[in-house]
Amino acid sequence: MRTRVGDFVRAGVCLLIAVALLGTARQFWREAEAAHRDDTDFTKLAIVENGRATSELKVCGDRYREPDCMRRESVTVSDTGFEANRSRPKYTLVLTRADHRTLELTYRSSDAPRDRDSVYGRAQAGQPVTLFWWRGSVRLIQAGTPYDTATVRTTHYPGRLFTGPAALASLLAGLGLGPLWAAMWLALSGRRHPLAMAWQWLAPVFVFFAAGGVGAFVAWAAPRPRAVVVGFAVTAVVLLVPTLLWLRWWARNWLARAADVEPVRPVSVHAVDGGVSGTGPWNLDLKHPLYVGPDVIGTTPDPNAYVALRPLPGPLRVITVRPPHRSDPHVVRRQYGIQPYLDEATRAQREAQRRGYTSRSQLESTYPLVAVCEVLSGPGQGSRVLIGAPHQDMPEVLGAIAAHAGQRR
Incomplete structure (x- = not known):
């Protein structure tokens, strides 16, 4: 429900942006059309003699x-x-x-x-x-x-007065159609597409902006309203259709895939930058990170996992491990700022890399994964619980879930 309300709020913001940009583009386009009419009609002022236009103008x-x-x-x-x-x-x-x-x-x-x-x-x-x-x-x-x-x-350059407003109108129209697409997608189709990606409006924004750029170039190369409209429309169709088809395939086959992660039993107790989300007793404090150990998993406010350890209230069974969905709570689908657990040796190696001015691209990247679990017994039996963690830590999280379930049975 929160995701649905959030989609409507984002759709409203995108709609306001689209209305502002498209309204401005419409004003520029009207100015461009008026300038084009002036350019076209001014050529009719030449006095024609013997079927040819002379240098004299009609007064x-x-x-x-x-x-x-x-x-x-x-x-x-x-x-x-x-x-x-x-x-x-x-x-x-x-x-x-x-x-x-x-x-x-x-x-x-x-x-x-x-x-x-x-x-x-x-x-x-x-x-x-x-x-x-x-x-x-x-x-x-x-x-x-x-x-x-x-x-x-006054020197007459056909199209000089048309090019500037037409180019701005084309660019603003491209920028405005992107948020308009986003608003329509979020309001009509957002609920049916749970995957955590903004391709539904980011890709069309780039496509429409590229079409606006082509329209601006046409306004300079061939200053005619019909040429600008045709250039914009052809570019948008040529780029948008294959982009949407590829993104549809990508979302269905890559984002929706189950992650292949093998459980690894943790050697020692340590904190993990992740979160747990569920209902009832499983609605844990979202600000506390996870901690995992050889036979336990839980939450703790201590980033070093030394004190205030709070085990999970019951055993869990892992159903699948997947990328985060848009409908998942923020605590399990954080895509920015998550950090994998580093032992002492790895920390020392990382610090040495930083002192050696190692570029950010050479460091290991991270992304979140979500384990979809079922409560086996105790409070909330049969309900679903989501556990999110960086992909480097997910093997130990799965191993700790299995060991914790064996201890609680």
């Missing part, structure tokens, strides 16, 4: 009507300035609009600052300046008399 007036044309606005020059640069000078025009609002425009041009026939030279000389607007942005600056003008165009 709203008697011949062309909005929205397929640029809006003209006459402004007054208030101030000018330029900044020298190795490549191209940077020019600044401070303009006053008809409603007395001030507008500052900055642009780069290859024209020399002292060129009187350039837009900057004409504006500095007080000649009329006209701006041509397209959907909220200035695309053309014209200075001079109607019959003698100079023009500066």
Whole structure:
């Protein structure tokens, strides 16, 4: 029941994360689509003559009507300035609009600052300046008399405004679909899959993030909404299907296997970093480690197993030894921080290795195992008891369980 409630809590947290990420991705995608429409529609402003597009653009007036044309606005020059640069000078025009609002425009041009026939030279000389607007942005600056003008165009890079928001939307969508998958899995299928692994959402998170990365690359290489969606979807399907099939096989055949552990009778009494879980008298203090001996097994608060030794309340029979399940209590399925028992010689060898700067990868790794046991007699007869310990100590734990059962019969 605790696992089920915990699954719902984790599913709720994952769902909130997914909603936040996918909502942000949706906003970026809307901006990207709007930018793509602007890029696509701006190419339609070119005036076509004899079936070919010319360099002239449509201006709203008697011949062309909005929205397929640029809006003209006459402004007054208030101030000018330029900044020298190795490549191209940077020019600044401070303009006053008809409603007395001030507008500052900055642009780069290859024209020399002292060129009187350039837009900057004409504006500095007080000649009329006209701006041509397209959907909220200035695309053309014209200075001079109607019959003698100079023009500066804003450089148009198709897809430049689309790439950034589309790439962010793709990445955020990939990050958001992973927690969404996790929430659905935990809420709908978590109870039917007891194995202690987070593959149900970790692997899809990586797959969807990889798909988001591919979508971001497509947004840069081929800035079109359809190309980004197709790239994201194809990558997700190609990676997700074999990943889920492999993980399904792995969970059924590797994680669900019974561990092949042979019992070994302990030589002396010593503590083991493990735990016992059961019902009634078998619901022992979870903070106390185990201790094992030649003919006994129990719990003790003493890490050296010298005092306050508390034997288990009855004999047990080992049914199977397996990896921990998600539904197991935390005390028997601890996957981090468990340490196998080390005798004096092994401790001395380990300390020598540490002083010799032995890398962590060269030290022996450890992982937990769980012994599923049945109470043979006494309190809680017939009930199940779980005993968890590091895999290095499990042979001695099994030997101590068998010896303890022989003593209690």
